[in-house]
Amino acid sequence: MAQNPAQSPIGQPQLADPLTSLSGAPQGALSGIRVLDLSRVLAGPWATQILGDLGADVIKIERPGSGDDTRGWGPPWMKDEQGQESRVAAYYLCANRNKRSVTVDMASPQGQDLIRQLACASDVLVENFKVGGLARYGLDYASLRALNPRLVYCSITGFGQTGPYAERAGYDFLVQGLGGLMSVTGRPDDEPGGGPMKVGVALTDILTGLYAANAIQAALAARQHTGLGQHVDMALLDVQLACLANQAMNYLATGRSPQRLGNAHPSIVPYQDFPTADGYMILAVGNDGQFARFCQEAGRADLAVDARFSTNRARVEHRQELIPILRHLTTARTTAQWIQALESCAVPCGPINTLDQVFADEQVLARGLRIEMPHPQVGQASLVASPIRLSETPVDYRLPPPVLGAHTDDVLAEILGLDASALAALRTAGTI
Structure with missing residues (x-):
């Protein structure tokens, strides 16, 4: 806490009390500051x-x-x-x-x-x-x-x-x-x-x-x-x-300026928004196992063994071929149906909520x-x-x-x- 304040012609400055808060409530981590x-x-x-x-x-x-x-x-x-x-x-x-x-x-x-x-x-x-x-x-x-x-x-x-x-x-x-x-x-x-x-x-x-x-x-x-x-x-x-984080490092590593990709990720595919039967969802596939499980659930297990798509590196290189296929598949179900199905097989996904939906979300309420x-x-x-x-x-x-x-x-x-x-x-x- 502050110590030894300067003397003043108007009054003597008083130090913050390190023992009690303004409300008398238990001390916070920075009480007395x-x-x-x-x-x-x-x-x-x-x-x-x-x-x-x-x-x-x-x-x-x-x-x-x-x-x-x-x-x-x-x-x-x-x-x-x-x-x-x-x-x-x-x-x-x-x-x-x-x-x-x-x-x-x-x-x-x-x-x-x-x-x-x-x-x-x-x-x-x-x-x-x-x-x-x-x-x-x-x-x-x-x-x-x-x-x-x-x-x-x-x-x-x-x-x-x-x-x-x-x-x-x-x-x-x-x-x-x-x-x-x-x-x-x-x-x-x-x-x-x-x-x-x-x-x-x-x-x-x-x-x-x-x-x-x-x-x-x-x-x-x-x-x-x-x-x-x-x-x-x-x-x-x-x-x-x-805070440009990986994007700044991508430039420093390659000398090439990253380009805008909309909601897509520069280093992970598929990791973006996809259309559904009633709106959009986010599909955030972080590894090859998750991609294989998604393909199985979507009825296209063959995509996971296709050499163009079987690894994340291949999927990044063949992004332009894969994404249209996936966008066609995801329109077959509603957002809620996809979330229920993919959560059950441990594939990260989620909705794109408006703020009224955010503040009504059970996790937001619970926290x-x-x-x-x-x-x-x-x-x-x-x-x-x-x-x-x-x-x-x-x-x-x-x-x-x-x-x-x-x-x-x-x-x-x-x-x-x-x-x-x-x-x-x-x-x-x-x-x-």
């Missing part, structure tokens, strides 16, 4: 929500009057208990639970001083301003390290703190294109609907948030040995390239992946649960995504020791 969140939109908030789910006290600093950009990113808007549309954006709710919202005018000297004091009483700071953007406020890494050498300071940008693109603004969609993901996503150019395609969610932002949360926890672990924090430099482009949290503006808010399962320090859903500025007075009084008159003066000045 305080995170100052200066980020907005998705990559940064995704990282800090993970830390909050794991027990950290996350203080989200927002601009007075407007807050995080995603507060206005609707429709869709959540509906209240009367079924009326609120002004709570669904987008904002996806990445901001287990946080306390504090509104501070960062452009004012008093606001900058408040944030510096909070940084002195924090273990982690996360920001996603443009490179150098916080230096003019005295809130850059060098400035805050001088005040709190134990601070783990995580910067998330499109292209990192160095390199010729460092000054550019970075957005998920741009990086999906620039970083190669769209070159391997979508149908081939010569097929109907062919051409590059972005992933249906801002995956680069989300992956960057995941990497950032990992890096922050690694830096906290290192601090246990060194006593010092460090600067974590996360870039969307770096993460996107790292509790939809949760409900009370929300002051909409009554009950449905959220997607954390996928993290820890046996001894489980994820704790303590706080719903906060209303703008809901915790300003509480946080500034609790951590900085400000009394009612000091808070009133700051509010009159427009600082909070």
Whole structure:
């Protein structure tokens, strides 16, 4: 936890309590860690929500009057208990639970001083301003390290703190294109609907948030040995390239850029979507034994002993011949019939669900992946649960995504020791 915060003319920063959570609930894995969140939109908030789910006290600093950009990113808007549309954006709710919202005018000297004091009483700071953007406020890494050498300071940008693109603004969609993901996503150019395609969610932002949360926890672990924090430099482009995984290695191994294959796999056949009598299914054959069992079930056992198709290597080489044959076979049954038959003979397959089907799926229900949290503006808010399962320090859903500025007075009084008159003066000045 944070130690030895700097003295302040406004108040004495108070340290996070390592023994009890905000709700008095059993401790999470990161209880006692305080995170100052200066980020907005998705990559940064995704990282800090993970830390909050794991027990950290996350203080989200927002601009007075407007807050995080995603507060206005609707429709869709959540509906209240009367079924009326609120002004709570669904987008904002996806990445901001287990946080306390504090509104501070960062452009004012008093606001900058408040944030510096909070940084002195924090273990982690996360920001996603443009490179150098916080230096003019005295809130850059060098400035805050001088005040709190134990601070783990995580910067998330499109292209990192160095390199010729460092000054550019970075957005998920741009990086999906620039970083190669769209070159391997979508149908081939010569097929109907062919051409590059972005992933249906801002995956680069989300992956960057995941990497950032990992890096922050690694830096906290290192601090246990060194006593010092460090600067974590996360870039969307770096993460996107790292997450190309086998596709990047395929290029490095061959010198040839992988091509778009739609839903097919570059190294495994058959491993894609297939039409059925009433829709589509996914067939994910991972080895020759599974292929032989599929062929037997489909009434074409001869395909498994055909030299063109008997091994995965042969099937990859003769993809264009095999896939039309299989597509003709799969239209003979419904999706449900295929799934029942293939599961019984241990051939991996599955449906292509819409989200209403996903949230009704018995496995999703059994794992509790939809949760409900009370929300002051909409009554009950449905959220997607954390996928993290820890046996001894489980994820704790303590706080719903906060209303703008809901915790300003509480946080500034609790951590900085400000009394009612000091808070009133700051509010009159427009600082909070």
